[in-house]
Amino acid sequence: MTFDDATGQDDERDLALSHWQANGIEGRAVRWDDPAADWSAYDAVVVRSVWDYIDRREEFLTWARGVESVTRLLNPVAVLESNTDKTYLRDLGVPTVPTHWSAHDLPDWPEYVVKPAISAGARDTTRTTDRDKAAELAAALQAAGRQPMVQPYLDMVESEGETSLLYFNRRFSHAVRRHPMLAPGATFDHNARAELRTPAPDQVDLAEKVLAAIPHALLYARIDLVRLSDGTPVVIELELTEPYLFLRYAPDAAANLARALTELV
Known part of the structure; x- marks a missing residue:
């Protein structure tokens, strides 16, 4: 399991490792850019809280390619290459939040x-x-x-909130309502805050369409959805690289992740 030292403690790390051990998986946390790490010594490397990659994306992807050349990488490097640049939203083939990709001719939105x-x-x-x-x-x-x-800023993120659906090895585990990060007075925390939520059928349908379009193995996937003003669910982000997984929010979540790992390794 990878991590970085730059952004503080990942409060899901120990929980995940303890459930791996309970499922017969001997796991440990290794900093992704540790020059002394021998990645070939592991049956698999699970990418987790690499929250510093945004300043070193090419270095991170070069590292990922090297790891995948000597062992199993989850999620795979092809997923990481695509998912670390949000232009992937243009190619999902499902409804997404309206996005304008230049500084010119901005649409007339309230916010x-x-x-x-x-x-x-x-x-x-x-x-x-x-x-x-x-x-x-x-x-x-x-x-x-x-x-x-x-x-556009969507007021629905403050009333209905963002719904994040969590899948482990493409199997639904749990969903949460995430607190809006851009609401007045909100502060960002890598160890995110939310509450458990039962997703609506149209949200599940959309999430599963997203997953069906990805041909690669996925140990974990977090699909973040919001509703437009007319109630239509759309993807705001697809988190396949280093998402917070809200393992503490559902009783079986950490065990579900451990089971998925045993299935893929």
Whole structure:
């Protein structure tokens, strides 16, 4: 299991490892960029809280390719390459949050969210009602060589919230309602906060369409959904690289992850 030291303790790490041990899996946490690590010594390497990859994406992907050349990598490098750049939203083939990919000709929305395509945890993300300000922020990202994303701010994230559906080896485990990160007074925490939720049938249908379009093995997948103003569920993010898995929120979640790992290794 990989981690990084830059962003603090992953509070799911020990819980996951203890359930792996209970399922006969001898696991340990190793920093992903540890130069002394011998990845070939492991039957599999599970990518987890590599929350510093956004500043070192090419280094991270080079590392992932090297690991996959000597052992099983979960999730696979083809998944990591695609999922670490949010332009994947253009290719999902399912309804997604409306996204404008340039600083020019912004749609006329009441409120805007501007962020880079390579980012995590709302980093470098701004919410504004000012169309010119949104264009200025997107242009600044573009000038810095970063792909901008401009999306409408959806009030539904504060009333209904984001629904995250968690799948382990493509089998549904649990779902949560996540607290909105861009709401007034909200603060970001890698060890996210939420409450358990039963997803609606249309949300499950959409999540499973997303999974069906991915041809690779998936130890874990977190599919984040919101509703548009007309009630239509759409994908806001597909988390296949380093998502918080909300293992403490459902009684069987950590055991479900451990079982999925035994099935794939």
